[in-house]
Amino acid sequence: MAYETLDSLAELKAGAEGLRVLLRGDLNVPVRDGKVTDATRIDRLVPTIRELSNKGCRVVLMSHFGRPKGQVVPDMSLKPLIPAIEAAVGAGVAFADDCIGDAAASVIDSLPPGGIALLENLRFHPGEEANDADFIAALAALGDVYVNDAFSAAHRAHASTAGLAGALPSAAGRLMQAELEALDSALGNPARPVAAVVGGAKVSTKLDLLTNLVGKVDRLAIGGAMANTFLHALGTDVGASLCEHDMADTARAVVAAADEAGCEIVLPSDVVIAAEFAAGAACETVKIAAVPGDKMILDVGADSANALAASLKECRTLLWNGPMGAFEIPPFDAGTNIVAKAAAELTQSNELLTVAGGGDTVAALSAAGVVEDFSYVSTAGGAFLEWLEGKDLPGVAALKI
Numbered sequence: 001m002a003y004e005t006l007d008s009l010a011e012l013k014a015g016a017e018g019l020r021v022l023l024r025g026d027l028n029v030p031v032r033d034g035k036v037t038d039a040t041r042i043d044r045l046v047p048t049i050r051e052l053s054n055k056g057c058r059v060v061l062m063s064h065f066g067r068p069k070g071q072v073v074p075d076m077s078l079k080p081l082i083p084a085i086e087a088a089v090g091a092g093v094a095f096a097d098d099c100i101g102d103a104a105a106s107v108i109d110s111l112p113p114g115g116i117a118l119l120e121n122l123r124f125h126p127g128e129e130a131n132d133a134d135f136i137a138a139l140a141a142l143g144d145v146y147v148n149d150a151f152s153a154a155h156r157a158h159a160s161t162a163g164l165a166g167a168l169p170s171a172a173g174r175l176m177q178a179e180l181e182a183l184d185s186a187l188g189n190p191a192r193p194v195a196a197v198v199g200g201a202k203v204s205t206k207l208d209l210l211t212n213l214v215g216k217v218d219r220l221a222i223g224g225a226m227a228n229t230f231l232h233a234l235g236t237d238v239g240a241s242l243c244e245h246d247m248a249d250t251a252r253a254v255v256a257a258a259d260e261a262g263c264e265i266v267l268p269s270d271v272v273i274a275a276e277f278a279a280g281a282a283c284e285t286v287k288i289a290a291v292p293g294d295k296m297i298l299d300v301g302a303d304s305a306n307a308l309a310a311s312l313k314e315c316r317t318l319l320w321n322g323p324m325g326a327f328e329i330p331p332f333d334a335g336t337n338i339v340a341k342a343a344a345e346l347t348q349s350n351e352l353l354t355v356a357g358g359g360d361t362v363a364a365l366s367a368a369g370v371v372e373d374f375s376y377v378s379t380a381g382g383a384f385l386e387w388l389e390g391k392d393l394p395g396v397a398a399l400k401i
Contacts, residue, residue, distance in 0.1 A: 001180070003399040004171035006051060011145050011169045017056035018113045022143035023048065023173065024160050026150040027063035027081055036084040040379055041152070046088050048149045048173035049116065053091065056113040060143060061085070062099060062122055062160050064153070070126030078121050085118065093118055099125065100138035108142055122160050129156075131163045140167035149173025151180070152380035154395030165398035172399055180396065182376035183387055186355035187216055191316035197308075197339065199224030199322030200360075203247045207254075208389035209321070214258040214265075219315065221266040221308050223324035223335065228297055230255070230267055236288050239273070241297040266308060270301030272325065272332060279329050299325025300335035309342030312352060318343055320356035320374075321388060323364040337368045344373035357384040 006012055011019065025045045030037045045061075052059045066076040078095075085093050096107040099119035107117050119142075122128040127135025136159045140146075146168040148154070153161050154176075164170070172180065187194075194217040200206055203226050213220055222230055225242040232243050233251035258265050267288075273295040274283040285301045300308075305324065312318060320343070327333035346352035356365055357378025365371050378384045383393055 001184075001396070002401050003180075003396075004169075004401060005177050006048070006147070006171055006174065009145065009169060009171040012052075012055065012057075012171070016052070019055075019057045019145060020060060020108060020143040021052050021057045021145045021147055022060050022062055022139065022164065022168070023052065023147045024062050024150045024153075024164070025173075025175075026152045027061070027078060027085075028065050028153075029081065029084075031080060034080045036081060039084050039088060042081070042084055042088045044175050044379065045149055045173075048147065048175060049089055051174065052147070053089075053114045053116060057145075058108060058111040058113065059116045060108055061093075061116065061118045062139070063150070064123045064128065064158075064160075065121045066123070068121060068123050070123065070129070072124045076121055076123075078118055082118060085116075089116065091116060096120060100135070100142070104142055122158075128159050131157050131159050133163075135159045136163040136167050139164055143168060146170045147173045148395060148399060149175045150395065151176050151378070151393075152383050154380075154393040155383040155386045155391075157394035161395040162398040165395075170399055176396075176399075178376065179378060179380065182355050182378070185353055185375075186317055186319045187388075191353060193218040193315045194317040194319070195219040195221065195312060195315040196319040197221045197223065197321070197324070199226065199324050199336075201225045201242060203229045203244055203251055203254075206322075206385075207250060208391075209385065210254050211257065212388065212390040213319075214254060214263045215261045217263055217319065219264045219266060219311065220258065221339075223268070223300055224322055224326075225297075226322075227267055227300070230265070231288060234267075237291060237293070238297055239291040239293050239295050241291070241295075266311075268297075268300040268304040269307070270303045271297040272299040272301055272334070274298055274332075277326055277329065277332075283331065299327075299332040302334065302338070305335040305338035309339050312339075312342055312346055315352060318352055318354045319388075320354065320365075321358045321361055321385070323360055327360070327364045327367060333364070333367060336364050340365055340368040340370045344368075344370035347375055348373055357381075358388070 233248035324335040
C-alpha cells in the first residue's frame with residue numbers, strides 16, 4: 001500500500017517552520033489517581049512529536065480518552081496527561097480546553113515554531129465518533145497538515161482517524177509507518193515458511209482470524225482454551241476444561257480449510273492439568289488422551305512447547321496473537337515462556353522475524369521478558385486483531401495515495 005510519510009509529504013519537505021500539524025495519537029492510557037500508570041503509548045509517539053517539533057512545526061496532539069459518548073466528562077479530560085507527555089518529550093506542552101473552536105485556535109496560534117499543544121478529548125463531541133462533516137471541518141481549520149500515528153485506533157471510522165485524511169494533506173507518523181511495515185513483513189509479503197501462534201479463550205471470538213490465517217501461513221499453532229475446543233472437535237476428552245462444545249463443527253471446518261490450503265495445524269500432545277485455576281494449585285502434565293473428567297487443561301505441556309519452539313528454527317517469520325496457557329498464574333505460564341524465549345533467541349540471531357500483538361499478548365510476552373527481543377510488538381488491540389482477520393482498517397485506508 002502506498003501512503004505518504006514524514007519523509008515524502010510535500011508540505012513537510014517544502015519548509016515546515018510554523019506549519020500547524022494535527023497529530024492524531026492514541027493517548028488512551030491507564031490513569032489512576034490522576035497519574036499515568038503506563039506511558040507506553042505516549043513513549044511510542046515521542047519520535048514523531050520530536051521530529052515534527054525539530055522541523056519547526058507547531059505540533060497539535062489530538063486523541064480520544066475513554067467513552068464519554070459525546071458529552072463533557074471531567075474524569076475523562078486529557079489534561080492530567082500533560083506531566084507524562086512533558087516528561088516523555090522533554091519539553092513543555094500547552095493545553096486547550098476544547099478540541100475545536102476559538103479555545104483550540106488561540107492555544108495553537110500562540111505556539112512558537114517547534115511548540116507542542118494538546119487538545120481536549122475528541123470524544124467530548126458527538127461528531128468525532130459520527131465522522132461528522134462539520135466536526136471534520138472544524139478540526140481541519142486548526143491545521144495545515146494531518147499526521148496519523150494512531151494505528152491502535154485505525155479500525156474506527158471516526159473524524160480524527162479517517163475523515164481528516166480527506167480534508168488536509170496527510171501522512172503516516174513514524175509509529176504508524178513502523179506498524180504498517182511490520183504487518184506487511186509478517187503477512188503481506190513475508191519470508192517463508194510463516195508460522196502463527198494463536199491463543200486465547202474462545203474460537204468464537206477469533207473465527208475470522210483463524211479462517212484468514214490458514215490461507216496465509218504455513219503452520220498454525222493453536223493454544224490456550226481455544227486448543228481445547230479443537231481437541232474436543234477431533235475426538236479428545238478435555239475433561240472439565242473451558243471448551244466451546246457448540247463450536248466443534250466450526251473447529252473441524254477450520255481444520256478442513258487448513259488441509260486444503262496446505263497449512264499445518266499444531267495442537268498440544270501433552271497438557272498441564274489441575275482441579276482449579278489458582279495460585280499454588282496442585283498440577284501435573286499428562287498426554288491429551290489422559291485428561292481426567294474432573295480436571296481442567298491450563299497450559300500446554302513441556303513436550304508440546306519444546307516441540308513448537310524447535311519447529312520455529314525451520315521458519316523465517318512468526319506472527320503471535322494470544323498466550324499458550326493461563327499465563328497469569330505460574331506455573332501455567334511455562335508453555336508460553338518456553339515458546340516466547342525460543343522465538344526471541346531466533347529473532348536476536350536474525351534467523352526469525354517476529355511480530356506480535358493484540359489482547360493479552362503484550363502482557364504475556366512482557367511476563368516472559370522478551371518484548372524488547374521481538375522484531376515488533378504492537379500495542380494495538382482491536383486494530384491488530386482486525387488486521388489479522390484480513391479486514392480493511394478505515395484509518396489506514398484513508399492514508400492511501
